[in-house]
Amino acid sequence: MPSTGSGAIAARAQVRELIGQKGHAVDNARAARARLETAFAAGDLIRTPFLDQALGDLSTALDQEEGQRLGGKSAEASRFILRAVDRALDDA
Amino acid sequence: MGRAPLTDEQKKRVPPGQYVTEKFPVLHYGSVPRVDLARWDFKVYGEVDDPFTVTWAEYQRFPRKAVHTDIHCVTRWTKLDTDFEGVAIQHILGRAQLRPTARYVVAHCEQGYTANLPLAVLDDDDVLLADSFDGKPLEPEHGGPLRLFVPKRYFWKSAKWIRGLEFLDHDQLGFWERYGYHNDADPWREERFADG
Numbered sequence: 001m002p003s004t005g006s007g008a009i010a011a012r013a014q015v016r017e018l019i020g021q022k023g024h025a026v027d028n029a030r031a032a033r034a035r036l037e038t039a040f041a042a043g044d045l046i047r048t049p050f051l052d053q054a055l056g057d058l059s060t061a062l063d064q065e066e067g068q069r070l071g072g073k074s075a076e077a078s079r080f081i082l083r084a085v086d087r088a089l090d091d092a
Numbered sequence: 093m094g095r096a097p098l099t100d101e102q103k104k105r106v107p108p109g110q111y112v113t114e115k116f117p118v119l120h121y122g123s124v125p126r127v128d129l130a131r132w133d134f135k136v137y138g139e140v141d142d143p144f145t146v147t148w149a150e151y152q153r154f155p156r157k158a159v160h161t162d163i164h165c166v167t168r169w170t171k172l173d174t175d176f177e178g179v180a181i182q183h184i185l186g187r188a189q190l191r192p193t194a195r196y197v198v199a200h201c202e203q204g205y206t207a208n209l210p211l212a213v214l215d216d217d218d219v220l221l222a223d224s225f226d227g228k229p230l231e232p233e234h235g236g237p238l239r240l241f242v243p244k245r246y247f248w249k250s251a252k253w254i255r256g257l258e259f260l261d262h263d264q265l266g267f268w269e270r271y272g273y274h275n276d277a278d279p280w281r282e283e284r285f286a287d288g
Binding site: 064080 | 118121122126203205267270271
């Protein structure tokens with residue numbers, strides 16, 4: 001059952017705004033992930049299996065080991081995952 | 093000094109929308125995993141009668157096979173006349189004794205990366221578990237110590253840093269396929285993205 005109420009509406013809108021904002025996809029992904037985690041923690045949105053997997057995949061894409069640069073596909077992976085997150089937000 | 097113009101024969105080997113490079117671009121997301129070969133293993137499981145796990149030392153005793161062919165990346169580069177070497181996938185399939193129900197495979201890799209293929213695509217003479225490129229051990233940036241090598245598909249299906257093969261009776265989308273890359277990835281059909 002998707003979350004309802006003003007908190008859910010605001011959280012979805014803000015996550016979508018972060019996904020769609022101008023700037024580097026990796027930065028947008030980090031901001032959107034943080035907002036989503038806040039919404040989950042506050043109980044405004046519920047975790048779905050798909051969003052859990054997407055956030056896990058996003059963490060791998062954004063993971064930057066010491067001494068390494070992020071891989072060249074991190075930005076593309078972020079874009080693709082965020083699009084899927086956007087589509088899945090209404091179920092959360 | 094640019095590269096020599098392609099011959100007519102070479103041009104025919106370049107799928108639509110691709111350009112030829114002599115470089116070997118490094119493309120991955122996240123970080124290159126640090127692999128400890130002393131702790132490394134490779135698992136084959138799922139719809140098989142003889143699931144098995146091998147260490148790096150055991151893997152190196154498998155029979156070797158070399159493949160000379162072209163590779164094609166979804167990001168539009170094609171590299172002609174590459175030389176990869178490793179273990180023929182047929183050796184793995186034979187040892188695992190696939191059940192008749194095995195129709196798909198998921199390659200499981202470091203960091204949770206996955207790529208999926210139909211068994212009909214995996215079971216091909218040019219498919220390898222590749223550990224060598226151009227006569228040298230595969231560099232970590234290119235998937236070393238071991239990557240899947242499926243040259244008839246865009247190269248994301250040739251999953252880097254592979255750690256296992258899971259055989260399934262149903263298709264299960266891999267990482268890129270889950271988020272919008274084409275499930276079939278045939279470069280000759282330009283199957284790059286699911287939405288075209």
